[in-house]
Amino acid sequence: MNVFYLKNATEGLNVFPEEESKHCVKVLRMTEGETFCVTDGEGFLYDAELVEAHPKRATVNLTNKRPGYDHWGFNLEIAIAPTKLNERTEWFLEKATEIGIDRVRLFTSYHSERRAANVERFQKVMVAAMKQSIKSRLPKIDDITPFDKLVKQPFEGQKFIAWIDDDVKDCLCNLYHKGENVLVLIGPEGDFSPEEVALAKENGFVPCSLGDARLRTETAAMVACHTIQLINQIK
Numbered sequence: 001m002n003v004f005y006l007k008n009a010t011e012g013l014n015v016f017p018e019e020e021s022k023h024c025v026k027v028l029r030m031t032e033g034e035t036f037c038v039t040d041g042e043g044f045l046y047d048a049e050l051v052e053a054h055p056k057r058a059t060v061n062l063t064n065k066r067p068g069y070d071h072w073g074f075n076l077e078i079a080i081a082p083t084k085l086n087e088r089t090e091w092f093l094e095k096a097t098e099i100g101i102d103r104v105r106l107f108t109s110y111h112s113e114r115r116a117a118n119v120e121r122f123q124k125v126m127v128a129a130m131k132q133s134i135k136s137r138l139p140k141i142d143d144i145t146p147f148d149k150l151v152k153q154p155f156e157g158q159k160f161i162a163w164i165d166d167d168v169k170d171c172l173c174n175l176y177h178k179g180e181n182v183l184v185l186i187g188p189e190g191d192f193s194p195e196e197v198a199l200a201k202e203n204g205f206v207p208c209s210l211g212d213a214r215l216r217t218e219t220a221a222m223v224a225c226h227t228i229q230l231i232n233q234i235k
Contacts, residue, residue, distance in 0.1 A: 002028060002036040003131040004048070004060075005138070009040040011062050013051065021058035024050065038062055039130060041138030043071065068136020070100055075157060075181040076228050079105040079150060080221045081188040084113035090125045092218035096139070096225045097129035103140040105183075109147040111190030117144045147196055150185075151203045157181025161205040162220055164191050172208045173227050182228055184208075186221040 004020050016024060024030050032053050038046040038060065045068050052059035078101060082089045093104065104122075108115045122141055130138050145153075158180050160172060176182055185192075185205060192200070197207065210223050 001134065002030070003134055004036060004038050005041060005127050005131055006038050006060075006062075007041060009038055009044070009046060009062055011046070011065050014038075014060050014062055016058040016060060018056045021054060021056050024058050025053045025055045037134065039068065039134070039136050039138075041127075041130065041136075043067060043136050045134075045136050068134075070135045070137055072100065072229075072232060074179055074232060075102050076100070076225065077103040077105060077155070077181075077183040078186060078221050078225055079107055079183060080186045081109050081112050081217065082106055082114045082117050082144065083189070083217050086114075086118070086121075088216070088218045089117075090122065092221045093122055093125050093141070094129040095222050097126045097135065098133040099222070099225050100135075100229050101139045101225055102137075103142070105142045105150060105153075106144040107147050107150045108144055109188060109196055110193040111188045113188055113190075115144070119143050148199060151200045151205065155181070155183050157183060159183045159185075159203075159205045160208045160224075161185040161192065161197060161200045162187070162210050162224060163197055163207045164209075164214070165197075165207070168207045168209050170208055172210055172224060173231060175206060175208050176228060176231060178231050178234075184221075184224040184228075186217060186224060189217055 032050050034050050036048050038048045044065050046062040047064040049061045051061050106117050
């Protein structure tokens with residue numbers, strides 16, 4: 001099924017932005033009368049018919065507005081230090097969108113390898129993953145924030161910091177309570193500094209393990225995301 005993203009979609013006639021119009025008409029060579037699916041990124045899917053096959057402003061008729069299947073009764077957020085190679089961060093964003101996530105918070109810390117982020121590019125990766133996995137909701141992504149400010153931001157729910165240390169024995173899967181909002185901090189390749197861990201603990205974050213394997217930043221973030229979703233899907 002071909003899926004397109006249209007922000008602020010409504011039932012009836014709508015006009016695609018240039019990028020989606022080009023993909024629909026030029027790349028996929030769709031013609032007037034063809035049908036497909038549209039997601040508004042806010043929780044709804046639509047049946048769509050191409051009314052005017054214009055390569056820069058294609059007109060579509062949207063009907064049958066309905067909630068997507070990707071709704072859950074908790075809020076899942078991952079805070080991650082962007083990796084040195086953007087491709088690795090993009091890989092996480094793609095997979096997290098497929099698995100299911102509500103928000104990604106980017107931050108810099110003492111051992112950060114990258115201190116700037118192209119959030120616009122990252123969001124495009126998430127849009128593509130949302131369409132590919134037929135999701136109705138586009139995860140939010142925050143611009144990069146210093147660690148000391150991030151841990152002081154308000155959050156209603158359980159808060160964890162994934163930290164590699166001999167004294168950290170409790171796994172995320174044993175600490176997290178099913179159905180609760182959750183925010184998990186994932187550090188850079190050099191991990192968090194002791195001072196950062198202390199600051200996080202002062203602000204309500206609980207140290208946790210993601211298992212015995214030593215994981216790269218983007219892998220750890222994906223494992224945390226999948227762990228939370230899996231726990232909540234167990235009957």
